[in-house]
Amino acid sequence: MANDAITIQKKKSFIDDWKEKNDSKIKDWKHSISLFTKSPLAMIGLFIVIFFMLVAIFAPYLAPYSNNWRDLSLQSQAPSSTHILGTEIYGGDIFSMIIWGSRVSLVTAFAVVLSIVIFGTIVGAFAGYFGGIIDEALMRVTDIFLAFPSLVLSMVIVAALGSGLQNVMISIAIVSWPTYARLIRGQVLSIKERNYIEAARAVGSSDWRIISKHLIPNSLAPTIVQATMDVGSIIITSAALSFIGMGAGPGEAEWGRMINDGQAMLLNAPWISTFPGLAILLFCLGFNLLGDGLRDIMDPRMRR
Numbered sequence: 001m002a003n004d005a006i007t008i009q010k011k012k013s014f015i016d017d018w019k020e021k022n023d024s025k026i027k028d029w030k031h032s033i034s035l036f037t038k039s040p041l042a043m044i045g046l047f048i049v050i051f052f053m054l055v056a057i058f059a060p061y062l063a064p065y066s067n068n069w070r071d072l073s074l075q076s077q078a079p080s081s082t083h084i085l086g087t088e089i090y091g092g093d094i095f096s097m098i099i100w101g102s103r104v105s106l107v108t109a110f111a112v113v114l115s116i117v118i119f120g121t122i123v124g125a126f127a128g129y130f131g132g133i134i135d136e137a138l139m140r141v142t143d144i145f146l147a148f149p150s151l152v153l154s155m156v157i158v159a160a161l162g163s164g165l166q167n168v169m170i171s172i173a174i175v176s177w178p179t180y181a182r183l184i185r186g187q188v189l190s191i192k193e194r195n196y197i198e199a200a201r202a203v204g205s206s207d208w209r210i211i212s213k214h215l216i217p218n219s220l221a222p223t224i225v226q227a228t229m230d231v232g233s234i235i236i237t238s239a240a241l242s243f244i245g246m247g248a249g250p251g252e253a254e255w256g257r258m259i260n261d262g263q264a265m266l267l268n269a270p271w272i273s274t275f276p277g278l279a280i281l282l283f284c285l286g287f288n289l290l291g292d293g294l295r296d297i298m299d300p301r302m303r304r
Contacts, residue, residue, distance in 0.1 A: 043293075046290055048285065049290050059102065063100055065093045070251065074091045100253035108234065112176065112234050116180055121181075121184050121219075121220075124182065124183065124184025128185040141178075145175060145177075150237070151240060154237060155241065155244075158241060163246050168246065200213075226291075240256060241256070243260045244260070
């Protein structure tokens, strides 16, 4: 009977601890959401991001014309009731192309961000945790990449690989991961000396378990903020490479390429370049405002 009473008491204590931790997490989430919703600019950024995501998802239903629709008899037509944003130099409907281009931009941005966050996090975590020669070797490699202007290095890589959106994505990922490696390394250096990491070592946890279960999850807050704010810069870099002819091909529904197609007719047909440029502006603005809002709720000093 005594053993049963002790077992019941332990189970009750475990349940109480679990409820307390769960209630604390729920309270923290509610507080974070409250802080975020109190920021008008952050909410505007969230609505812009959601808007572009919905446009990209439902592009086949929102676009009046298909992705490949062209009519050479309607080249560079001014905005009208039939084509509300006009047509471009190949006769494509600009409104439809901007809608389809949102899908290209989102896929490009998310694919690049996901790859650089994963690779940069692994490199930074190993460098910060193991230190010594591993840290020196990995950080010197990152210094080499950071020594070159990112856009110039991206241009060199695309020139070596060949034009195309896929190669543009690869080039941006190659030049962008060192930022996350350094960010994660700094977080790991400050976390790995804390008591719970020492306790994990004391109970025999492997290095990989400590890195994957303790260090990386507790280092991700600034990385999420950085990734959100980098989406805009990735889109601008991708558009810049397409603008100079290294990304999407002529006539493709990609915002940077659309601006390039209309630059020669900027005075006679300004709508060809203006509306894709505004799409890039709104897209980048939304992610930057969202990143600012996330930074405010994830930074303990801002929360206070």
